[in-house]
Amino acid sequence: MRAIRNIGFALALGLASLCVGHAAHAQRVSTVSGEELARSCDKQSRFAACSAYLAGITDGASWSQSFGLLLGSAPSPAFCIPAQVKGVQIRSLVVGWLAGHSTALGQPAGRGVFQALHDNYTCPSGVASLYAERRAQAQRISSLPGKGLVALCSHNAGLPACNGYLAGTMDSEIWSRNFSTIEGAHNPMAFCVPKEMRMSQLRALIVGWYAGHEDALNEPAGRGVYRALHDNYPCYAGTPSGDNR
Structure with missing residues (x-):
């Protein structure tokens, strides 16, 4: 079953390479390659x-899973990282995976990261319902709060980390x-950021x-980013994914 699922994911990423050019018109995608990330x-x-x-x-x-569940869909998570896994472990895993998959080095970094995490943290069946009740156990969420992200994005020393977090999200x-x-x-698009938007x-x-939503400063940063991007760049229902006017 896992072999079949892995084949399905490989096909998903193969087709994604065809779709991403289309989707990029409606969503900004980082230009960082797997090699640059490594x-x-x-x-x-x-x-x-x-x-x-x-x-x-x-x-x-x-947060993409949470957004889909709120809209009544049952998206299939690509990976489920236990809450106790540390960031340094994820970094080491991704670097090792990229070293063993040379074809991913010239592809978008996000594609390789998703494949690496899927290969190593496959979700059990029926995990979508688990998100609704015990999200932290089904998926690792960073400890970065909204106010921490604002601090990074407001000072020169923190800009590389700020840019990295926003690009990853x-x-x-x-x-x-x-x-x-x-x-x-x-899985519905929570937001559609135009590709011409600068970091x-x-x-x-x-x-x-965040200046206008102080309630979000102590919440997880990812939640605030999703809210902010959804508020400012909603995806229009009933239009193709490449047409977000």
Whole structure:
């Protein structure tokens, strides 16, 4: 069964490479490749940016599931990371996986990360219902609060980590969607950020959103990012994924 599921995921990612060009019109996708991510994660001076990107990926996957459940869908999670797994373990796992999968080095970083996490943290069947009651046990969520993200995004020293977290969260929404669609449960897009948006604009938007939503400062950062992007870049119902006017 796991072999069949792995084949299905490989097909999902193969088809995703066809879809991502189309979806990118409606959703900003990071230009970082698997090779660039591997170098970043293997260099101590870039650990913060690497770890933040991976945290954004894993947090984004969790909130993408929550968003789908709220809308009445039953998306199939790509991976389920136990809450006790540490960020350094995820970083080491991803670097090792990329080293053993050279074809992923030239592909989008998010694609490789999703495949690596899926291979190593496969979800048990029926896990979608588990999210509704015991999300933290079904999926690791970083300890970064909203106020911590605002601090990173407001000071030069924190910008690499801020950029990494935001890029990881947005990439996660793309790959979560592609995975669940191939699995048979269409995962709605929580937000559709235009591909021409610059990271500096997104940072300013997130910081400004938190200034008007102080209740979110002590909540998980991923939740606030999802709320902010959904408020400002909603996906229009009834239009193709590549047409978000």
